Amino acid sequence: MDALTFFALIIGLAYSFYLYSRSGKQVLHSVRIPPGPKPLPLIGNIFDLTAKELWVKATSFAQTYGPVVQLSILHPSLPISQPLIFLSSPEVCFDLLDKKGGMYSDKPKLVMAGELCGCDNMVAFTGYGAQSRRQRKLIGMAFSKERIPAYQGLIERETAGFLTGLLSAHSSAASSTVSSSSQNTLPSRFLAYIPLIRRYAGQLTLSVIYGYTVPTSYTRNVHDRFLDMAEDCVDILSNRIASGGGIWLVDIFPWLKKAPKSLESLPLFSFIPKSRAWKAKMVEFVERPFEWVKAEMQKGTHKPSFCSTLLENSDAVVPSTVTNGHTKRSSDISPDLLSSWASASAVAKPVSRKAKEYAQFEFDLKWTANSMYSASGDTTVTTVMHYLLAILQDADKGGEVVRQARKELDLVTGLADGSPSTIKPRLPGLSDRYIDVDIPDGKGGTRKVKKPRFPYVEAVMSEVWRWGVVVPLNLPHRLTQDDVYTPPSSSANPNPSPMFLRKGSLIFGNIWSILRSKELFGDDVDDFRPERYLLSPHEEEVLYGTYDEDEYEVIRRERRKRDPRSYVFGFGRRQCPGQNLVESSVWLLTATLLSAVDVRRPCVEGDDGKENLVREKVDFNNSVFRTPDPFGVDIRPRSEKALEVIMLAGEGEEAESL
Numbered sequence: 001m002d003a004l005t006f007f008a009l010i011i012g013l014a015y016s017f018y019l020y021s022r023s024g025k026q027v028l029h030s031v032r033i034p035p036g037p038k039p040l041p042l043i044g045n046i047f048d049l050t051a052k053e054l055w056v057k058a059t060s061f062a063q064t065y066g067p068v069v070q071l072s073i074l075h076p077s078l079p080i081s082q083p084l085i086f087l088s089s090p091e092v093c094f095d096l097l098d099k100k101g102g103m104y105s106d107k108p109k110l111v112m113a114g115e116l117c118g119c120d121n122m123v124a125f126t127g128y129g130a131q132s133r134r135q136r137k138l139i140g141m142a143f144s145k146e147r148i149p150a151y152q153g154l155i156e157r158e159t160a161g162f163l164t165g166l167l168s169a170h171s172s173a174a175s176s177t178v179s180s181s182s183q184n185t186l187p188s189r190f191l192a193y194i195p196l197i198r199r200y201a202g203q204l205t206l207s208v209i210y211g212y213t214v215p216t217s218y219t220r221n222v223h224d225r226f227l228d229m230a231e232d233c234v235d236i237l238s239n240r241i242a243s244g245g246g247i248w249l250v251d252i253f254p255w256l257k258k259a260p261k262s263l264e265s266l267p268l269f270s271f272i273p274k275s276r277a278w279k280a281k282m283v284e285f286v287e288r289p290f291e292w293v294k295a296e297m298q299k300g301t302h303k304p305s306f307c308s309t310l311l312e313n314s315d316a317v318v319p320s321t322v323t324n325g326h327t328k329r330s331s332d333i334s335p336d337l338l339s340s341w342a343s344a345s346a347v348a349k350p351v352s353r354k355a356k357e358y359a360q361f362e363f364d365l366k367w368t369a370n371s372m373y374s375a376s377g378d379t380t381v382t383t384v385m386h387y388l389l390a391i392l393q394d395a396d397k398g399g400e401v402v403r404q405a406r407k408e409l410d411l412v413t414g415l416a417d418g419s420p421s422t423i424k425p426r427l428p429g430l431s432d433r434y435i436d437v438d439i440p441d442g443k444g445g446t447r448k449v450k451k452p453r454f455p456y457v458e459a460v461m462s463e464v465w466r467w468g469v470v471v472p473l474n475l476p477h478r479l480t481q482d483d484v485y486t487p488p489s490s491s492a493n494p495n496p497s498p499m500f501l502r503k504g505s506l507i508f509g510n511i512w513s514i515l516r517s518k519e520l521f522g523d524d525v526d527d528f529r530p531e532r533y534l535l536s537p538h539e540e541e542v543l544y545g546t547y548d549e550d551e552y553e554v555i556r557r558e559r560r561k562r563d564p565r566s567y568v569f570g571f572g573r574r575q576c577p578g579q580n581l582v583e584s585s586v587w588l589l590t591a592t593l594l595s596a597v598d599v600r601r602p603c604v605e606g607d608d609g610k611e612n613l614v615r616e617k618v619d620f621n622n623s624v625f626r627t628p629d630p631f632g633v634d635i636r637p638r639s640e641k642a643l644e645v646i647m648l649a650g651e652g653e654e655a656e657s658l
């Protein structure tokens, strides 16, 4: 234990003891708090909490105590204790986070991340209220299901670039070696995919959010001002501000932030200068790309993006915009004037209500844009790493998953060796995903539905979401009122008692336990098995053939329950607003990787001069995302034909980058 932790523990214990002795034995609410492991006097369940894979521990508690489990930082009888409540079944997650969303959608106020580092205006940190609703409305306008096709070209371009980068990194005769998760030293080309996925996620989001195209292709590793700035800030956010779960000593003892400047050199107060430096970077990261979009719009050289679309259509958000007594379309107003309004309202000069509303809109927009960028990096990297892990395991077992997926994809891409010459070889595109079919509407007519063209590929993607579990515990929600809840009865507990959930509790939906539920997914939940989602002939007939309203609804409800998408993006009013975008981008990545490249374990020459296959034990050390520690992968084009097609698609990306 280092001196800082020891000091903090002593202060914490002394303060708790003081409150404990003042409060006497607190009588808890007459209804019992949720069950859980017994808290120790004063410190509560601190030793039951782990930074590593807390979701696994929370799942084992659920097996003992039921779907609602409470742990407590400091003993629950202490008024300053912090209850942590883990919800581990779909029913309790939906009952509380969804149906009672009005009281379960707030966010904890984090002094370090929010107030000191300036992140309190980022979507994931804003408390539930007017600001979070405004921000989510903006995201909804740009990332609704209907808007996603507008980003199709960008998604396809970045996917092609990513693939070209992968192959070029692999074929470059990189001889340097790096350490991977199992401490093996591997030639760096086997790990080159990681920075490339990060770059793919960064570039895609920069272009979708700001209309900014990174002016270098994936095959050249040249620095870019916005990409570098973004990577630096996302690193600060994920690996420094949020390291160890994002809770700092100052979050527990907020008075620490008032320390005089002279104490800042002491280790206990080193968080203050750190937060100042990080805040400056975060603010620059919010301002600079946004100012760039406005300047491009003023020159008329902007590309359509989240920011430009909303700036152009601001009247849909701010009903009318008034300047000098004239009502103008916001697109007619110079960005300089708009930002002068923003600063005018900041110094509280008398400005018109509309001008204030517009300034508020711009403020919300730039922070929302930045939040979308920040949220997409680790999630996308983790998803692709899960895919690669799954395919490596499949290769160990003979490669049946890839074979089945290619049977479907080759019919469209023509990438199999024996494909008919009438099919021009190409990579899959987003418009290949569905076919329109007419099904009876039960009233004598028909209606159009979208039917997946590649059911097995869809099943692979679903299984990547389920098996990998990108975010195993949703970001904590804060309960804003005392609540009493009775969980549904089950065979293990036919008569559940009502429970008291205290205002201020942090609520975690345990997505991991749901996606590893044997009841929902069968006994083989730890295996990667896409077949579990394939339709039976009867289901196929009811969904896309003859119509039977009752059966149709039953099957749809049952499939929704077993669809990982119902859980992986969280619950209720704080559900992931990026899900429509990733639904398209991850599908295209999955389909493209399946159809065009072979994924194998690396082979390296051992001391005996023989080639050995490297089998690494993969560990998960990130406390928020289930990101695997780096592991090596050998990624190659599936064939000469695939290589040509990838290079051709990559040329398009390169031409646009130049």
Ligand code: HEM
Residues within 6 Å of the ligand: 123, 124, 125, 136, 205, 371, 372, 373, 375, 376, 379, 380, 383, 470, 471, 473, 474, 475, 476, 568, 569, 570, 571, 572, 573, 574, 575, 576, 577, 578, 579, 581, 582
């Ligand atoms: C790649 C897969 C992704 C997964 C599995 C994922 C999952 C999640 C989850 C579980 C949450 C927490 C929801 C809750 O608290 O109940 C979340 C929040 C969020 N996600 Fe995602 N996400 C992904 C990608 C993205 C992308 C690409 C973006 C942006 C373009 C994004 C933007 C956000 C934002 C802004 C929030 C905070 C929402 C709020 O607090 O209101 N996510 N995501």
